[in-house]
Amino acid sequence: MLLCVFFQCVTTSCSNACPASLACIYKLLDFVLWYGPIGVFVLMANVAAVVGVLAVSAFAKLILSFYISGLIILLVIQPLVLGLVARVNPLRFWKRFYPAMLTAFSTASSNATLPVTISCAINAGISRDVATVILPVAATINMQGACTTITLFTLFAFQALGIPIGFGEVITLVVLGFLGATAAAGVPGGAAIIAIATATTLGIPVEAAGWMVGVHPAVDPFETMLNVIGDPIGALIVSKYVTKDFDERKWKQ
Numbered sequence: 001m002l003l004c005v006f007f008q009c010v011t012t013s014c015s016n017a018c019p020a021s022l023a024c025i026y027k028l029l030d031f032v033l034w035y036g037p038i039g040v041f042v043l044m045a046n047v048a049a050v051v052g053v054l055a056v057s058a059f060a061k062l063i064l065s066f067y068i069s070g071l072i073i074l075l076v077i078q079p080l081v082l083g084l085v086a087r088v089n090p091l092r093f094w095k096r097f098y099p100a101m102l103t104a105f106s107t108a109s110s111n112a113t114l115p116v117t118i119s120c121a122i123n124a125g126i127s128r129d130v131a132t133v134i135l136p137v138a139a140t141i142n143m144q145g146a147c148t149t150i151t152l153f154t155l156f157a158f159q160a161l162g163i164p165i166g167f168g169e170v171i172t173l174v175v176l177g178f179l180g181a182t183a184a185a186g187v188p189g190g191a192a193i194i195a196i197a198t199a200t201t202l203g204i205p206v207e208a209a210g211w212m213v214g215v216h217p218a219v220d221p222f223e224t225m226l227n228v229i230g231d232p233i234g235a236l237i238v239s240k241y242v243t244k245d246f247d248e249r250k251w252k253q
Contacts, residue, residue, distance in 0.1 A: 059215050062156045066219045069148050070226050078233060086237050088251070096124040096251070097232055104228035108220040110139040113228050121232050125250035126239045134238060138231035145226030146194065149219060151177040153195040153212055157204045169202060176201065 079090035086093075094101070100117040107113060114136060121131040154173055158165045165173075176198045195212055239246040 058156075058160065062152065062215065063218050066148060066152055067222060069152065070145060070222050073144055073148070073226055074229070078230065081233055082236075086233065086240065088236065092251070093124075093232075093236075094229075096120060097229060100232070101225050101229055104225040105221045108217075108224045110143070110224055110227050110231075113224070114139050117228055117231060121235055123250065124232070124236075125247035126232070126235050127243060127245040127247070130235050130239045130243055130245070134235045135231050138234055139228070142231055142234065143227040144230045145223030147177050148226070149216070149223050150195045150198050153215075154199045154202060154204065157199050157212075158202075161204065163203065173198070173202060 082088050082090045082093055097117070097120045100113055100120045103116045104110065104113040117139070118131050118135050121135060122128050151173060154177070155165070157163075158169075195216075199212070236246070
């Protein structure tokens, strides 16, 4: 996590940094990306050993529910906003921002993806001023995937532990999920920490933290991609309708 934050600071704030220093940071990040899957495997193996193989099927359903929810956001809700509000073609939008989507999926870090997101936004016609002001803030507070994770993980904990949940708790969970997503760090595992805090706030035993941390790596890449791809939508709308400096020629290239 600290590596990703440090990587963002170096790449975004130190444009005149020493090439050797940047090469070192890239090498460290490359090391994390190569050996990260091993850590994910160990976490999932620990979950299977603690809760048993039968419970893994329940976790598989949780993961499937997350991906279905994420696909609804990505393929239904966001295209509606792009088409009805931003007045742009969603397919062209994805074409312009797929490098940021791939980077987010592979790094599971909104902060590490931020330089790529800003570059894609500027090349797509969003003004540099809007991109450099809005996207860094959005990478921290506009987290649609994290909100989905927090809500689903907490609901699953209620059901798995047999704790009844009423309408009031559901409303509270929705509010906490929304607020928690704005507080989640843009680094791998950031949403899992907020999900644990949300669950304990609603009365879930802290022991649930173990499986939340273990299962989260299975959804983290797609969650991060949802977090990242939602940011340029807001920047695009601001550039078109607020600052009115959107470059249509760049967009159509």
